[in-house]
Structure formats: C-alpha cells, structure tokens
Amino acid sequence: MMSDRITFTIDGVEVQADPGQTILQAADAAGVYIPRLCAHKELNPFGACRICTVMVNGRPQAACTTPAANGMIIENETEELTDNRRSIVEMLFVEGNHYCMYCEKSGNCELQAMAYRLSIMVPRHPYQFPDKDIDGSHPDIMIDRNRCILCARCVRASRDLDDKNVFQFVGRGKEKKVWINSEAKLSDTDMDVTDKATDICPVGAIIKKRTGYEIPIGQRAYDHKPIGSDIEEAKATAESN
Amino acid sequence: MSTDKPKVATASLAGCFGCHMSILDIDDRILQLIDLVDFDKSPVDDIKEFTGRCAVGLIEGGCCNEENVRVLQDFRKHCDVLISLGECAICGGIPAMRNNVPLKECFDEAYRNGPSVHNPSGEYPSDPEIPLLLNKVYPCHEVVKMDYHLQGCPPPADTIWAALTALLTDKPVELPYELIKYD
Missing domain, CATH: 3.10.20.740 (Ubiquitin-like (UB roll))
Known part of the structure; x- marks a missing residue:
C-alpha cells in the first residue's frame, strides 16, 4: 500500500x-x-x-x-542549536534599542519571550545604541524602528494579505530598515489600523496608538508560559486523550 | 560586632534606586538575610568605604560618569561575586537613551538651550566635585567582568532573594521562568 x-x-x-x-x-x-x-x-x-x-x-x-x-x-x-539561537536573539537585542521597561509590547513581545524561553540574562555582544527613526504621522499607528528586527512580517502581510504593499526594505547590512511606500510618512499611505500588517509585528515596532499597557502585568501573553507552549501543550493534550 | 558571616555590598550607579527598593521589598525575609550575611559598603547602612572582602556585590545602574567607573572597579576589587542588578546595570537602561545623542548636544540642552534654563554665561558646570560624564552610558559588563545578571526593571524581590540565597548557600543560581522578566 x-x-x-x-x-x-x-x-x-x-x-x-x-x-x-x-x-x-x-x-x-x-x-x-x-x-x-x-x-x-x-x-x-x-x-x-x-x-x-x-x-x-x-x-x-x-x-x-x-x-x-x-x-x-x-x-x-541540541546545546549547539540553542546557543546559536541565543546568539541570534542577543544580536537582535544589541542591534536595536530594546527598552523593555517602557515598551508597550512588553509581555506580549515575541523577541522578549524568545529571550525568556532561552534564559538570556545578558547579551554576549556589545550594545550598538544605533540611531533609528520613529514615524508617528499616522493617526492610529506608530512605527518605532528602534524595536524593528527586520522579520518582514509587515512587508509580507501588507503585500500578500492586505493587498496594499505599504512596507518594503531599503538599505543593506546595518543600514537596512523597513520603509514605506510613500515619500516620507506612514500617514501618506493607505495603511489602516484594521490591516493585518498592523497586528502582525512580533515586537513593538508597529503599534496601535492609544492601546498601550491595556493588559495588566500578570495577564500578558508570556507572563506565565514560555512562547511555544501552545504548540507543545496541544501535543500533550492529544496524548492524554 | 565582627562575625564570620559573609558580607554583601551594594551600590547604585546610574540608576534610580528602584532596584534597591526591590531589595527592601523582600520584606521580612530581610531578617533571614541578616542571619546569613552582614552588609558592608551600601546605601542601606550608609557605610561609605569597604571594611573588608565581600562575598557578593550588587550593582544597580550602568556607568554614566567617571565616578561610576571608579566605584564599579572598587567593587570588582572587593567582591568575590559581582551581580548586575536590573536593566540599567545590564543594558544602560533609561540613562542610555542619551547614547545616540552627541555629548555636546546633551550639555547644550541641559545647560544652554533647554526651555527652562537660565544661564547667561553659557558655561557648563565644571566644579572638580562634579564627576565628568562619559561619552555614553556603559553597561557594567562592558566595564568590568560581571558574574551574574538579574533582569528586570526592577528585578522582582523574589528574583533577588532566589539568587542571593542560592549564592550564599553555595547552590547554583537557577531562576524559574516567571522570575526572568525584562520589565
């Protein structure tokens, strides 16, 4: 058969x-x-x-x-792969300006959650403190490139799910950044707060205005369970049935 | 007065004393802590100079000026185990937000151009008593070797308690998931 x-x-x-x-x-x-x-x-x-x-x-x-x-x-x-993953996450932390203590995304941030899951206590690489742009022009959405990890989720979501193509990468190497399909500002695009691209950012680089800190500490996505627990628990539940 | 108990020292560098508040937040466990240790140089007991070798040094805040660097080097010299306590010690924290502004621009904003500044002579403060600012704020581990890092802004009292009691009873510092928080 x-x-x-x-x-x-x-x-x-x-x-x-x-x-x-x-x-x-x-x-x-x-x-x-x-x-x-x-x-x-x-x-x-x-x-x-x-x-x-x-x-x-x-x-x-x-x-x-x-x-x-x-x-x-x-x-x-494996120990080697886990260490490679730690190193990548550590590089993402030092190559941006990730101030978790006042970030609206803290507790729901996938980068932070990944660092928790990998038990990262300090990056092995020196902090770069790069100079990055913020775009607060849109009435409902803000872009803070200090927190961007260049995952291209917004680029793909806007192009493939929203049919808008609002985002694109420009520059190379450490100059690479997510840019928008207009002369200068997000408010000049047809980006809307209900777009998939608004919610899909794993970090606090694209955030909805006036929604910060809505969820109290202790009730946020990764306060009690590591990222990936949903996938692992689905298996555990299936096995016990 | 002198005992054989190990000593703990603490310092607040470029921090806000929030991490020290979190040390006090261990509440009545502080009575258990003073059974385990004596406090040496620390703002908690206001001892200004080291009286001897310390088992553990807790550092809050990063290094923003030359005095911070000297204090940190002094702690490294006197402490067996040195711990970065909180985000500012680990990554520079809020003071490090000046790191992508040139130092001169920071000074001009603070002492010349700021909206509430009255400084007709345009001079920067230059009293020898005032420590010189560094070009940027440095995380502690970029200045001296740090042995442990306790994350959080501030680190929860339970995190500090778990780490301190593990170290003072010769056990490995193993923090559960919920005690590793960056905010």
Missing part, C-alpha cells in the same frame, strides 16, 4: 508531514516547537531571522523554508 505521507524524525521522535509542508509546519502539527520569530501561520515562509535553523542530516537549514522529506534526521533541541 502506498502512502503519500512523509516520515522523518526530530530529536529522535517520528514526525509525519504532508507533501509540500515545511519542516516547521509539520513540527507544529506534531506538537514539536521549533523556535522562530519571522515565521507566521498566515504568511509565506521567508527565512529572515534564522532562529528556526535546525540540523537536517547534519547540515544547518532553516526549518521554515525547508520542505519536509522522507527519512530526514533533524536535530532541534
């Missing part, structure tokens, strides 16, 4: 995938959490952050962009 299901292993555990699924999608469905920042369920894979890098048959590959294939031997939770 022929089956078109794909079978491979992650850290020794057998995982099944449908043809066309990426490693990350198959792992999610199987209740195995592979840490990620730029990947999002509603968006096409992009491979910007590289945090989901796993070892596929001994070679590093981004789990979000690599299709699952039969017989793959994948390592996810």
Whole structure:
C-alpha cells in the first residue's frame, strides 16, 4: 500500500508531514516547537531571522523554508542549536534599542519571550545604541524602528494579505530598515489600523496608538508560559486523550 | 560586632534606586538575610568605604560618569561575586537613551538651550566635585567582568532573594521562568 505521507524524525521522535509542508509546519502539527520569530501561520515562509535553523542530516537549514522529506534526521533541541539561537536573539537585542521597561509590547513581545524561553540574562555582544527613526504621522499607528528586527512580517502581510504593499526594505547590512511606500510618512499611505500588517509585528515596532499597557502585568501573553507552549501543550493534550 | 558571616555590598550607579527598593521589598525575609550575611559598603547602612572582602556585590545602574567607573572597579576589587542588578546595570537602561545623542548636544540642552534654563554665561558646570560624564552610558559588563545578571526593571524581590540565597548557600543560581522578566 502506498502512502503519500512523509516520515522523518526530530530529536529522535517520528514526525509525519504532508507533501509540500515545511519542516516547521509539520513540527507544529506534531506538537514539536521549533523556535522562530519571522515565521507566521498566515504568511509565506521567508527565512529572515534564522532562529528556526535546525540540523537536517547534519547540515544547518532553516526549518521554515525547508520542505519536509522522507527519512530526514533533524536535530532541534541540541546545546549547539540553542546557543546559536541565543546568539541570534542577543544580536537582535544589541542591534536595536530594546527598552523593555517602557515598551508597550512588553509581555506580549515575541523577541522578549524568545529571550525568556532561552534564559538570556545578558547579551554576549556589545550594545550598538544605533540611531533609528520613529514615524508617528499616522493617526492610529506608530512605527518605532528602534524595536524593528527586520522579520518582514509587515512587508509580507501588507503585500500578500492586505493587498496594499505599504512596507518594503531599503538599505543593506546595518543600514537596512523597513520603509514605506510613500515619500516620507506612514500617514501618506493607505495603511489602516484594521490591516493585518498592523497586528502582525512580533515586537513593538508597529503599534496601535492609544492601546498601550491595556493588559495588566500578570495577564500578558508570556507572563506565565514560555512562547511555544501552545504548540507543545496541544501535543500533550492529544496524548492524554 | 565582627562575625564570620559573609558580607554583601551594594551600590547604585546610574540608576534610580528602584532596584534597591526591590531589595527592601523582600520584606521580612530581610531578617533571614541578616542571619546569613552582614552588609558592608551600601546605601542601606550608609557605610561609605569597604571594611573588608565581600562575598557578593550588587550593582544597580550602568556607568554614566567617571565616578561610576571608579566605584564599579572598587567593587570588582572587593567582591568575590559581582551581580548586575536590573536593566540599567545590564543594558544602560533609561540613562542610555542619551547614547545616540552627541555629548555636546546633551550639555547644550541641559545647560544652554533647554526651555527652562537660565544661564547667561553659557558655561557648563565644571566644579572638580562634579564627576565628568562619559561619552555614553556603559553597561557594567562592558566595564568590568560581571558574574551574574538579574533582569528586570526592577528585578522582582523574589528574583533577588532566589539568587542571593542560592549564592550564599553555595547552590547554583537557577531562576524559574516567571522570575526572568525584562520589565
């Protein structure tokens, strides 16, 4: 009997995938959490952050962009990969200006939550304190590029989900930044507060005005449970049933 | 008065004393703490100079001026274990917001051009008593080696308690998920 299901292993555990699924999608469905920042369920894979890098048959590959294939031997939770992930998150922290203590996104921020999950107490790299722009021109939305991690979620969401193409990257290397499709200001675009691109930012770089600090400390997304717990708990629930 | 108890020293550099408030926030556990340790140089007991070797030094705030650097180096010299306490010690914190403004612009805003400044001579304060500002605010671990980092603004009292009691009883510092918070 022929089956078109794909079978491979992650850290020794057998995982099944449908043809066309990426490693990350198959792992999610199987209740195995592979840490990620730029990947999002509603968006096409992009491979910007590289945090989901796993070892596929001994070679590093981004789990979000690599299709699952039969017989793959994948390592996810190894000491080396965890340290690589820590290093990437630490670089994101020092390359921006991430002042968690007054950030509206604190507690609901995926970058911060990833640092919590990886138990990062201090970055190994020196802080850069770069000079970044803020765009508060839009009546309902603010862009604070101090917090941007260049994940391209807003670029993809605006283009593919909102059909607006409000955002694009400009510059290269450390000059790279998310820019907007107008002469200068976000208020000159057709961006709307109800757009998918408004809510999809994993950090506090795109925020809705007048909504900050609405959720009290203790009730925010990552106050009690690490990021990825939802995926891991879905598996635990399925097993106990 | 002298005992064999290990000593703890604390300092507030470029901070707001919020982390020290959080130390006091361990509430009545402070009675257990003074069974375990004596306080040495610290704003808590107002001892100004080290009286000897300390087991643990807690540093609040980063380094924004030359005095901060001297105090921090002094702590490194006298403490077996040195801990960055809170965001300012770890990443510079709120004072580090000046780090992408040139120093001269900071001075001009503070002493010449600020909306409430009255300074007809246009001079910057230059009394030898006033420590010189550094070009930017430095996290403590970029100045001397720091052994531990307790995150938070301020770190919760439970975090400080867990770390201190672990260190003073020779156990590894292992903080549960809910005690690692950056805000």
